[in-house]
Amino acid sequence: MDLQIVFLNFPYFVAIILFSMGTLIVLTQPNLVKKVIGINIMETSIFLFFIAVGNAHGGVPPIFDASAPDVFYVNPLPSVLMLTGIVVSFSVTAFALALIVKLYIYYGTISAPNFMKLK
Amino acid sequence: MDVTISKLPFYCVIIPLIASFCMPVLARWKKEFCAPLATLATAAVFVITLVIGYQVMNNGPLAYHVSGWEPPWGIEILVESLSSLMIMLISGVCLVIMVYSFVAVKFELERIITGWYYTAFLLCLSGMTGLVISNDIFNMYVLIEITGISACALVVAKGSRMATEAALKYLLLATIGSGFILFGIGFIYMITGHLNISFIAIELAEVKDTYPILIWTTLSFFVVGFGVKAALFPLHLWLPDAHSSAPSPSSALLSSLVVKVYIISFLKILFIAFGLEIFHETFIRHLIIVLAVIAMLSGSFFAFVQIELKRRLAYSTVAQIGYIFLGIGLGTPWGLAAGMLHILVHAFMKTCLFLCAGAIAYQTGRKQVNEFAGMGYKMPITMGAFTIASFSMVGIPLFGGFISKYGLALGSLEAGIPSIILVIILSGLLNATYYFPIIGQAYFSQDEHEAHGEEHGAKKFQKDQLPISMLAPIVVIALGIIYLGIFPGTALNFINQTIAMLL
Numbered sequence: 001m002d003l004q005i006v007f008l009n010f011p012y013f014v015a016i017i018l019f020s021m022g023t024l025i026v027l028t029q030p031n032l033v034k035k036v037i038g039i040n041i042m043e044t045s046i047f048l049f050f051i052a053v054g055n056a057h058g059g060v061p062p063i064f065d066a067s068a069p070d071v072f073y074v075n076p077l078p079s080v081l082m083l084t085g086i087v088v089s090f091s092v093t094a095f096a097l098a099l100i101v102k103l104y105i106y107y108g109t110i111s112a113p114n115f116m117k118l119k
Numbered sequence: 120m121d122v123t124i125s126k127l128p129f130y131c132v133i134i135p136l137i138a139s140f141c142m143p144v145l146a147r148w149k150k151e152f153c154a155p156l157a158t159l160a161t162a163a164v165f166v167i168t169l170v171i172g173y174q175v176m177n178n179g180p181l182a183y184h185v186s187g188w189e190p191p192w193g194i195e196i197l198v199e200s201l202s203s204l205m206i207m208l209i210s211g212v213c214l215v216i217m218v219y220s221f222v223a224v225k226f227e228l229e230r231i232i233t234g235w236y237y238t239a240f241l242l243c244l245s246g247m248t249g250l251v252i253s254n255d256i257f258n259m260y261v262l263i264e265i266t267g268i269s270a271c272a273l274v275v276a277k278g279s280r281m282a283t284e285a286a287l288k289y290l291l292l293a294t295i296g297s298g299f300i301l302f303g304i305g306f307i308y309m310i311t312g313h314l315n316i317s318f319i320a321i322e323l324a325e326v327k328d329t330y331p332i333l334i335w336t337t338l339s340f341f342v343v344g345f346g347v348k349a350a351l352f353p354l355h356l357w358l359p360d361a362h363s364s365a366p367s368p369s370s371a372l373l374s375s376l377v378v379k380v381y382i383i384s385f386l387k388i389l390f391i392a393f394g395l396e397i398f399h400e401t402f403i404r405h406l407i408i409v410l411a412v413i414a415m416l417s418g419s420f421f422a423f424v425q426i427e428l429k430r431r432l433a434y435s436t437v438a439q440i441g442y443i444f445l446g447i448g449l450g451t452p453w454g455l456a457a458g459m460l461h462i463l464v465h466a467f468m469k470t471c472l473f474l475c476a477g478a479i480a481y482q483t484g485r486k487q488v489n490e491f492a493g494m495g496y497k498m499p500i501t502m503g504a505f506t507i508a509s510f511s512m513v514g515i516p517l518f519g520g521f522i523s524k525y526g527l528a529l530g531s532l533e534a535g536i537p538s539i540i541l542v543i544i545l546s547g548l549l550n551a552t553y554y555f556p557i558i559g560q561a562y563f564s565q566d567e568h569e570a571h572g573e574e575h576g577a578k579k580f581q582k583d584q585l586p587i588s589m590l591a592p593i594v595v596i597a598l599g600i601i602y603l604g605i606f607p608g609t610a611l612n613f614i615n616q617t618i619a620m621l622l
Binding site (some may be wrong): 011016019022025026027032035039043046050053058078081084085088091092095096099100102106107 | 159257261266268271272275282283284286287291294295297301302305308309
């Protein structure tokens, strides 16, 4: 019984695990490109979480059909919100990579400990 | 007439947004038109916010439903009295900084960057005003990202190694912060099925006993997210680098406004969406008070050991953010009012100090705090403004900082934690230890390099060698600090109306 609940809700567990992994990668990896990949993993896990929130077991795609007006729909709102989220994530990635290119020109390396110091 | 007025809040987001996207094109065609157009857009927003403020004060909150969709489904913009005060503050301070950056941008940035600098500036303005007045949490997330990314762009505009490093660090940590916020929004949507704050509040009040653990989780996600964004003490690591390596008009904007708007949206989520009951039942309050107290003391300690002026100012921001969070944590009428008033006062003080730091670097090229000897004679007006702002930081009566610290002290008495007063006084004294040496040096000692040729002790006043567009903003903002110190009533009226609604 318990196992079945876990199985039904497994997207949430995956989302939380991916989120923690992404955060850990950003904070601990010395390589700047890996940090950006970590950010992407983190944000993708949030997208997964939102879509899992919107999902309903046995729901159909939310397209209105006049012949069957009261079928059980999946909630489309979280998926739509995540389109915005993907755009934001894309622009952050692009900006971060541009900054990394600039740092590479300055230092000739993309390994953070060689120049990033906590002051 | 009424329809036009209810659309006004929407215009103060859309005008800078449109203007910002005109900038790069304009910069290619006629570079000298960028600054006047950007100033015009900011001034237009400022005038609109004044009208909104007048309207809100007399007729109550303004609500606008974007493109006519009703609240539970559409995006709602709601301007209550606190938000109207904050958008007035944001656009006013932005206008002042914009005027200052006419010359400062030419001095500090490469010529090719100019157009992009104004793009980022206007985007940041648009994001901040939107963030303060939006009543929809997902819309808030989008505006948080707009503000965050354009703030990073403002830091990196300088183009130096330090600025690029700081901007990358800022970007990575800010993205973690907004990731946490988005996760929190996801949890809220899961619990309530709404994105509009007013509807979330109604729904959460009903279901809060059903999902206690989920609400704990959500709150902790929000605290971490907004804590990173607003540089609450242990999460402040990005702030000193970003604020000290940015060009000085950008650091004024970042330090005085950008970190504050996150606090205002945190306040909205905490007090309106979650409501007072959850605030008092969970231990979130104690956590915020403890972190704020640590921030107030350690921020001042870190500021004390810095040699570079702008780094010292940046660490001082960490301490002052502590004051504002303390006001939120106390959660009593006086505490909250003082915290919000401190947003206002600190925006004025920090803008003034950073603009003065920029002006001093412009005229004399000095950036270290031990090079200020005789500065009061070379730049009397700038140092006068610096002195006013520092006195206000320390909390001397007649200056704005005194009122908010006094209010915080009253608030901690109301909350029954009188020991906090000790912390406030101690932090004020620490502020004195790192601002007064600069002022003392500037007025009471002589510059050794220049003293040689002249007679001994011949200190002569000179007028500041600054263009009027740099001097005027500094003077205006310094007068603003004194005004807030003597007549805080108007601002407190605005704040208290909202707080009466919250508590």
